[in-house]
Amino acid sequence: MSEGKKMTSSRRHHVKSLILSIAAAWLEQEATENIAAKEAYMAEKCAIPDLSGDQASLMEICKKLHQALDKVDEERYDAGGKVEKADKEIDDLKLKVVELAGVKKPALKKVRMSADSMLQALLGGKHKVTMDLRANLKQVKKEVKEEAGEAVGDWRKNIEDKADRKKMFETS
CATH class of the missing domain: 1.20.5 (Single alpha-helices involved in coiled-coils or other helix-helix interfaces)
Structure with a gap:
C-alpha cells in the first residue's frame, strides 16, 4: 500500500x-x-362519483364536474401567468447582472480556413462538395501595350486606346 x-x-x-x-x-x-x-x-x-340514479342527478353531477374543471382551468391559467412573470423577471435580472459585471469580449484569434474546411466545420459530415472559388471567376485577357514612347508622341493613338477600354466595360 x-x-x-x-x-x-x-x-x-x-x-x-x-x-x-x-x-x-x-x-x-x-x-x-x-x-x-x-x-x-x-x-x-x-x-x-355515484353514477346510480335518474337523469336529473346525473346532469347535476355533470354540472359539478364542469364547474370543477373551470375552477382548475382558472388556477392553471393563473399559475402559468405567475410563472411567465417570474421568468421575465429572472431574464431581466440576468441582464442586469451582465450589465453590472461589464461585457468582456474575449480576444479573438485570426484563423486561416479554406472555404471547404469552413463548410466542413459548419455542416459536419453532410458537406461532400468541394468549393473551388477561383473556377467561377471571369477570365480577363491582358493587352500588351506598345512601347510608351510611341503612345506619348501620337495623341490620337492614346484616345483610341481609351475608347477601346470604354467599349470593353460597356459590353460587360
Whole structure:
C-alpha cells in the first residue's frame, strides 16, 4: 500500500458497492412514497362519483364536474401567468447582472480556413462538395501595350486606346 492511498482497492470497491446498494434502496423507497402520495392526493381531490340514479342527478353531477374543471382551468391559467412573470423577471435580472459585471469580449484569434474546411466545420459530415472559388471567376485577357514612347508622341493613338477600354466595360 502506497503512502497516498489509505484503502486497498478491494476495500474501496466494497465500500462503493455498499453505498450504491443503500442509494438504490433509498430511490426505491422514495418511488413507493411518491406513488402513495399520488394515490392519497387522487383519493382526496377526485372522489369517485355515484353514477346510480335518474337523469336529473346525473346532469347535476355533470354540472359539478364542469364547474370543477373551470375552477382548475382558472388556477392553471393563473399559475402559468405567475410563472411567465417570474421568468421575465429572472431574464431581466440576468441582464442586469451582465450589465453590472461589464461585457468582456474575449480576444479573438485570426484563423486561416479554406472555404471547404469552413463548410466542413459548419455542416459536419453532410458537406461532400468541394468549393473551388477561383473556377467561377471571369477570365480577363491582358493587352500588351506598345512601347510608351510611341503612345506619348501620337495623341490620337492614346484616345483610341481609351475608347477601346470604354467599349470593353460597356459590353460587360
